Amino acid sequence: MWAELAVTAAKLLAVAVVLLTCVPIMVWVERRGAAFIQDRLGPNRVGPMGLLQPVIDAVKLFFKEDLTPGGVNPVLYTLAPMVSMFVALVTFIVIPFSADAGVEVFGVPLRGIHVAPDLGVGVLYLLAISSLGVYGIVLAGWSSNNKYSLLGGLRSSAQLLSYELSLTLAVLGVILVSGSLNLQEVISRQGPELWKWHAVTQPIGFIVFLVAAFAETNRLPFDLAEAETELVAGYHVEYSSMRFASFFMSEYINIVTISALTVTLFLGGWQVPWLTATLSGWPLLLVSVAAFAAKVAFLLWLFVWVRWSLPRFRYDQLMQLGWKGLLPLAALNLLIVGVAMSQGWM
Amino acid sequence: MSVPTTHFVTLAAVLFAVGTAGVLLRRSGISVLLGIELMLNAVNLTLVAFARQHGHLDGQVFVFFIMAVAAAEVAVGLALLVAIFRHQQSIDVDRLNILRW
Amino acid sequence: MELAVFYVAAVVAVATGVIAVAHRNPVVNVMSLVVTFFCVAVCYALLAAPFLAAAQILVYAGAILVLFLFVVMLLNAPLPATDQPRQLQRVFGVAAVLLVGLGGAALALVAAPGPAIPPAEGTAAAIGRLLVGPHLFAFELVSVLLLAALVGAMVLVKRKA
Numbered sequence: 296m297w298a299e300l301a302v303t304a305a306k307l308l309a310v311a312v313v314l315l316t317c318v319p320i321m322v323w324v325e326r327r328g329a330a331f332i333q334d335r336l337g338p339n340r341v342g343p344m345g346l347l348q349p350v351i352d353a354v355k356l357f358f359k360e361d362l363t364p365g366g367v368n369p370v371l372y373t374l375a376p377m378v379s380m381f382v383a384l385v386t387f388i389v390i391p392f393s394a395d396a397g398v399e400v401f402g403v404p405l406r407g408i409h410v411a412p413d414l415g416v417g418v419l420y421l422l423a424i425s426s427l428g429v430y431g432i433v434l435a436g437w438s439s440n441n442k443y444s445l446l447g448g449l450r451s452s453a454q455l456l457s458y459e460l461s462l463t464l465a466v467l468g469v470i471l472v473s474g475s476l477n478l479q480e481v482i483s484r485q486g487p488e489l490w491k492w493h494a495v496t497q498p499i500g501f502i503v504f505l506v507a508a509f510a511e512t513n514r515l516p517f518d519l520a521e522a523e524t525e526l527v528a529g530y531h532v533e534y535s536s537m538r539f540a541s542f543f544m545s546e547y548i549n550i551v552t553i554s555a556l557t558v559t560l561f562l563g564g565w566q567v568p569w570l571t572a573t574l575s576g577w578p579l580l581l582v583s584v585a586a587f588a589a590k591v592a593f594l595l596w597l598f599v600w601v602r603w604s605l606p607r608f609r610y611d612q613l614m615q616l617g618w619k620g621l622l623p624l625a626a627l628n629l630l631i632v633g634v635a636m637s638q639g640w641m
Numbered sequence: 642m643s644v645p646t647t648h649f650v651t652l653a654a655v656l657f658a659v660g661t662a663g664v665l666l667r668r669s670g671i672s673v674l675l676g677i678e679l680m681l682n683a684v685n686l687t688l689v690a691f692a693r694q695h696g697h698l699d700g701q702v703f704v705f706f707i708m709a710v711a712a713a714e715v716a717v718g719l720a721l722l723v724a725i726f727r728h729q730q731s732i733d734v735d736r737l738n739i740l741r742w
Numbered sequence: 743m744e745l746a747v748f749y750v751a752a753v754v755a756v757a758t759g760v761i762a763v764a765h766r767n768p769v770v771n772v773m774s775l776v777v778t779f780f781c782v783a784v785c786y787a788l789l790a791a792p793f794l795a796a797a798q799i800l801v802y803a804g805a806i807l808v809l810f811l812f813v814v815m816l817l818n819a820p821l822p823a824t825d826q827p828r829q830l831q832r833v834f835g836v837a838a839v840l841l842v843g844l845g846g847a848a849l850a851l852v853a854a855p856g857p858a859i860p861p862a863e864g865t866a867a868a869i870g871r872l873l874v875g876p877h878l879f880a881f882e883l884v885s886v887l888l889l890a891a892l893v894g895a896m897v898l899v900k901r902k903a
Contacts, residue, residue, distance in 0.1 A: 371769065415865050419796035426804030430776070433808070437769060437815055449815065456808065476866050643744040644788055647850050652752045652785070654846025656759055656778075661842050663763030665835035671768050671814060675775055678806065679759055682782050685798075692864075693789045701791050701864045702872045708801050709884045713891030715806050719813045720895035726817050 298403045306410050310387055318547045319349035321595060328599040353540070361536040364440060371438035376534065376541035379431030383545035386424045386552045389417035391479050393565050394583040396576055408584060409479065417478045418470060421556065422463055425511065428549070429455050432520075432530050435542070439533035448530035450610055451513060451520030457617040458510035458517075464625035465504040468632045469493050469560045482564035487572035494561040500628040501561045503621050508553045510617065513546065515602040519610050554594035555587075562590050649690035657683035670722045670732040674715065681711045744788055751788075755781035768814045772807055779803045791864035 323338075323346060330337025338345035363372065391409040398405045406412045414420060429452045436448015470476060472493065473484040485492050494501040510517040521530065531542045558564060565571065565583035574582060608616065656679055663676025685704045692700025726732055755778050762775040779802045786795040873881050 368767075368769070371773070374773075414792070416792045416796045419793065419800065419866070423796050423799035423804060426800055426808075429804070429808050430773075430811075433811055433815070434769075434773070445815070449812070452808065452812070456805075644748045648748060648752075649785060649789065650850035651847050652755065654843060654850050655756055656782075657846055658839050658843030659756065659759040659763060662835065662839045665838055666832065667763065669768065671810065672763060672771060675771055675810070676763055678802070679762065679775065679778065682779065682802070685794075686782055686785055689786055689789050689791050689794060689864075693791070698864055698868055698872055701794055701869055702877055704791075704794055705797065705869065705873070706877075706880060706884055708797060709888060712801060712806055713888050715809060716891050716895045717898070719809060720898035723813060723817065724898050732817065 298401060302400055302403045302405065303410060306405075306408060307388070310392065310408065310410060311384065314384070314387060314548060314551060315544075317551050318544050319353065321547045321550065322349040322352065324595065325599050325602075328596070329603045332600070332603040356536060356540045356543075359536040361538070364533050366440040367533070368438045371434050373538075375431050375435035375438060376538045376545070377431075378434065379428065379545040380541045380548075382424055382428045382431060383548040383552065386421055387555065389414055389420055389478055390552070390555045390559055391482060391564060392555075392584055392587050394571060394579050395479060396579040396583070398577055398580055405580075407479070407580070412477075412479060414477070416476045418466060418476045418481070418560075422459075422466070426459060431542075431545070435534070436530040439530070441533050444530050444532055447520045447532070451530055454510060454513075454517065454520060454610075454613060454617070457614060458507045458621070461503050461617060461621035461625045462507040462511060464622070464629055465500040465507065466560060468497050468500040468625075468628050471629070471632050471636060472496070478559050478564075482559060482566060485563045485566060487566060487569055489563075489568045492561065492563040497561075497628060497632060499624055499631070503625045503628060504557060504561060506616075506621060508557060509598070509601065510613070512549045512553055512598075514550065514598055516605040516608050517613055519607060519613060550595065550598055551591070554591045554598070557594055558587060558590040562594075646690050646694045650687055653683040653686040653690070656680075656686070668733050668735055670725070670734050673734060674718050674722070677718075678711065678715065681707060747784065748788055751781040751784040754778075755785075769811065772810045772814060775810075776803050776807050779807070789864075793864050793866045793869055 326348065327337040327339075327345060338348040341347045341351050363369065388410040391407055391412070393408040395407040395409070395412070396405070411417075432455070433448050433452045436444045436446075436451070439445070469481060473481040475481065489495070509515075513521055531539055534542060565587040567582065567586045571579060571583055571586070660676045660679030660683060663679060664673050665676075667673060667676065685707055688700040688704050688707075692698060692704075722732055725737065729736060758774040758777040758781070762771045762778060765771050765774070779798060783795040783798040783803075786792075786798060
């Protein structure tokens, strides 16, 4: 029992470290990518190709003055960034980063790089934890004693709640076909062939999920709640230093998590069309992790690409899109999947 | 069964009592609704505990329905509260006595 | 081990439940109720009901209490000058609470454990089979109820044009 516990703890630590390292890499990609899209160079002085820029940014944020504005509720003000970070970090335990390659470490089966492989309600757990992310935003907006924060917090949480519905319906289409809430099952149902990936068999669901993912992470074109030109910085305007860094990091970790979820649900997870069906053991483990990382990296680049290419939605346009556009589309997708399954096409 | 059913049912009884206290002893409409939610959760806990004891899942299905009904009730209750607040600028339940004889 | 988890969850649940109904600040009330619901979800997980544990967090903590929080923040109602009920109400209230609490605990302690039946695992598939099987009518009725609540809530807060 202790050996299994040790292996799970090691997996947890490894995934947490990788996730936290993704944040500075994402910051760098964001700034250089934004620069190239805007026909300029971006940070290129600190370190080779500006690679140390995020490190210096972190140091700068660490040394900034941590000031608490007057009139705030101190408990809630301190709690909000912690809630955001917590929610962002615990979602990854149900995401399978590699195949269950039958590898053994110190006599204990590794069960793939998947921290909680036995959680039968994997997807539901993920949706539940994501719905808790609203609290961080709402508490930050409320406790900051600032009308712009409050407006930004309320707008952002209304947006998150609205798009959560479409997200869940799109996921439901995938779950219907997979027959299980466990994410390893969902991946193995997407078969070794490319045309069995859910992005191909349920394109409407995939588009709905992707758009809802952008809205759930408060990324452009849906970032009205925290846009610099609209609401100063929305719900985190009164936060400085490490508290702001918490919000900042939790936003990027959310992006990584939702990209990982998109890859798992719609893009075949760690599978490579014919390669992973033929390998086994340690090569399978390494190839599957590399494939997963490559797919997630592509989606992260997509997030950056879209952010710097599209204009922002106005808030009422955003809510209209969520309720009158995506929700009916997601329901239509579910209907199509249901009919297809009853006729035996899927 | 490592944790006996009576433990769970006692916890549920205590939570139910706390919820009742909230409903009966608070004047704010929001606190009353929160107390109701706590009572519903206590009942849910009892149902799931007995479902496990008797070995079939009907108790859990009942809890599923109770969750749905509680969501509907909270939506309507809060809508009522907002409408009342618009009318009399307060959510004090002691002031809701317009229909008294 | 499970007993230890249960005791921690129980103590935190009761403590945060008391804060949820006793504190003056409504935002603190709602947030401590979130913690209470979390502890109840832990209890569901201990009772072989993983689907209900996830649904509890998704529905109660993630949706219902967010709605509460929204209403609290939008109303921004001034806290009543004296949030204390009148004397008679207080007496009856405490009496009712004691009756309910002690009565419930007494019933709990005399509940005879039935014969040892292996517990059914409350997975989503198992509950789903029951929902579309024996309880189909109630399932459809609940969806109509939710629609009615949705329409009702919208009508109640509609401002007269």
